[in-house]
Amino acid sequence: MVMVRTDSVAGGRRRLIIIAADEASGLRQVWQLSYPNGEARRITNDTNSYHGSSLTSDSATLVTVQTDQVSNIWTATPSEEAGRAKQITFGKNYGASGVAWAPDKSIVHASLEGGVPDIWSMKADGANQKQLTLDAGKNYLPVVSNDNRYIAFVSDRQGTYNIWRMDIDGGNQKRLTSGKFDGAPSFFPDNRRVAFFAWDSDKPTASQVSIDGDGLAPLTNFYSYLPVVSPDGKLMVYQALEDQKSFTAKLAVAAVEGGQIMKRFDLPVGPTRWTPDGLALLYIDAD
Numbered sequence: 001m002v003m004v005r006t007d008s009v010a011g012g013r014r015r016l017i018i019i020a021a022d023e024a025s026g027l028r029q030v031w032q033l034s035y036p037n038g039e040a041r042r043i044t045n046d047t048n049s050y051h052g053s054s055l056t057s058d059s060a061t062l063v064t065v066q067t068d069q070v071s072n073i074w075t076a077t078p079s080e081e082a083g084r085a086k087q088i089t090f091g092k093n094y095g096a097s098g099v100a101w102a103p104d105k106s107i108v109h110a111s112l113e114g115g116v117p118d119i120w121s122m123k124a125d126g127a128n129q130k131q132l133t134l135d136a137g138k139n140y141l142p143v144v145s146n147d148n149r150y151i152a153f154v155s156d157r158q159g160t161y162n163i164w165r166m167d168i169d170g171g172n173q174k175r176l177t178s179g180k181f182d183g184a185p186s187f188f189p190d191n192r193r194v195a196f197f198a199w200d201s202d203k204p205t206a207s208q209v210s211i212d213g214d215g216l217a218p219l220t221n222f223y224s225y226l227p228v229v230s231p232d233g234k235l236m237v238y239q240a241l242e243d244q245k246s247f248t249a250k251l252a253v254a255a256v257e258g259g260q261i262m263k264r265f266d267l268p269v270g271p272t273r274w275t276p277d278g279l280a281l282l283y284i285d286a287d
Contacts, residue, residue: 088126
């Protein structure tokens with residue numbers, strides 16, 4: 001949240017103009033916060049982001065900078081150069097809040113086209129788009145089970161960000177966790193358990209839960225963010241602190257059983273995935 005300006009109004013009350021980011025989408029919107037009662041009113045409500053703000057001396061006109069971010073989904077084979085990738089969606093906000101291949105080669109993704117993140121599915125060429133979540137809060141970061149039966153995702157529809165699952169066609173949506181802030185689901189290869197991070201205290205830790213919502217259990221008791229289970233279910237990769245006194249994060253590979261760290265990598269932190277054979281990691285390097 002960025003505070004930018006206050007202005008006087010009748011009766012001695014004042015208003016604070018702020019730029020605040022939504023937790024799920026990351027979109028920065030313009031808000032008005034009255035003082036001293038703290039009542040908030042959203043001024044902008046769209047899929048753009050805004051940076052900086054200023055009021056005229058009579059508080060009648062507001063100026064801000066609008067950022068129009070466009071994201072779409074592209075496909076390419078690993079051997080192809082980036083220039084040969086194929087664009088399969090043509091909108092403003094596809095995939096930025098999560099995208100995943102399904103075993104049947106369809107694509108499950110989160111879209112902000114409707115103003116809030118919702119989960120959709122489509123064929124590999126972008127055809128037959130189907131909305132799977134609707135009018136149920138913010139929904140993002142979908143992953144698909146290896147048997148193509150379930151989608152696990154994050155939703156705030158009951159007030160906190162938790163792990164949910166649904167059938168591959170969007171049916172039988174069920175809440176699996178009820179922590180203060182749960183995120184980044186990842187299926188175990190048995191398709192019966194989901195790994196995720198739980199941020200209930202001062203740090204995120206890796207945990208697991210069954211697809212029925214029982215069997216909740218910790219996988220680590222130290223800083224473990226964005227855990228992803230390997231294809232054989234024996235390892236997981238996640239963001240870990242370099243040491244428990246440091247705030248520098250590193251990618252780490254650890255055993256699922258016991259959580260012992262086996263290897264650290266001096267690589268950019270962020271979303272990481274295993275290759276299908278479990279012998280390598282895929283990561284994003286924005287440099």
